[in-house]
Amino acid sequence: MILLRIAGLMCLGLVVANLVGVKRLKYAVNLETSEPIVRQIFYVYCGYIVMLIMGLTVLCLGWPELLLTDGMGRVVCWFFGIFWGS
Amino acid sequence: MKELLDLGLQVSGWSLVLLCIGSIWIPKVLGWREKLVSLTPLMKELWWTYSLYVWGSHIFFAVMALAHRDWFLSGSPVAASLAGFICLWWSVRLYLQFFGFDFDEVEDGFLHKAAKHILTLLFIGLVFVFGMTVAWNLGLLGKGGAL
Numbered sequence: 101m102i103l104l105r106i107a108g109l110m111c112l113g114l115v116v117a118n119l120v121g122v123k124r125l126k127y128a129v130n131l132e133t134s135e136p137i138v139r140q141i142f143y144v145y146c147g148y149i150v151m152l153i154m155g156l157t158v159l160c161l162g163w164p165e166l167l168l169t170d171g172m173g174r175v176v177c178w179f180f181g182i183f184w185g186s
Numbered sequence: 187m188k189e190l191l192d193l194g195l196q197v198s199g200w201s202l203v204l205l206c207i208g209s210i211w212i213p214k215v216l217g218w219r220e221k222l223v224s225l226t227p228l229m230k231e232l233w234w235t236y237s238l239y240v241w242g243s244h245i246f247f248a249v250m251a252l253a254h255r256d257w258f259l260s261g262s263p264v265a266a267s268l269a270g271f272i273c274l275w276w277s278v279r280l281y282l283q284f285f286g287f288d289f290d291e292v293e294d295g296f297l298h299k300a301a302k303h304i305l306t307l308l309f310i311g312l313v314f315v316f317g318m319t320v321a322w323n324l325g326l327l328g329k330g331g332a333l
Contacts, residue, residue, distance in 0.1 A: 127229075130229045134224050136247060137288050138221050138222065140286060142229075142232075142233060144286070145233070145236035145239075147239055149239055149240075151237070161266070172254060172257050175254065183239065
């Protein structure tokens with residue numbers, strides 16, 4: 101459980117890093133020359149990834165015991181295992 | 187009501203499977219390779235990585251909707267939360283379908299228009315089914331739930 105809470109804190113750090121990364125990696129500058137639909141899709145993708153990581157953060161920090169249950173806990177763990185492993 | 191929701195989740199799951207299969211052609215149909223030429227290598231890598239992750243998430247939603255319907259309709263707060271997350275995901279997508287994306291650059295042919303309308307209907311359906319699943323799990327639709 102402690103390890104899951106630590107993982108949750110790391111995920112929280114990643115959420116913050118993603119938000120900082122927008123400016124650091126100069127998304128706006130790099131996307132300036134691309135078409136509007138490309139810019140829109142890119143930002144939407146970033147938003148969805150942050151949403152996923154935020155969901156995992158909330159789960160790990162708030163209800164880590166749910167990830168240790170049979171059935172759904174296992175499915176969710178598999179998903180995030182593949183997510184981070186890839 | 188539970189049987190209806192069960193059916194709704196099955197239809198949603200199979201629709202998501204079709205969406206995942208159809209998504210394989212999106213890069214070709216929308217000409218992503220040509221459109222991404224102006225991006226830096228890192229931005230291109232982020233683009234493809236993120237799109238794979240989003241595609242993987244859709245597969246996950248499909249697996250959940252098809253293989254874990256009993257859990258989704260168990261009336262637990264956790265089931266309500268996960269259904270709520272998925273409902274939020276598709277609500278955002280539905281909002282973007284109407285107010286977010288600039289589809290002017292997409293070809294105006296019959297197939298593109300048909301695909302756009304089918305996708306819009308799919309997103310509406312997914313928001314509805316997962317929204318109802320949240321309501322069921324919270325006990326707002328009968329003997330479902332947590333409240």
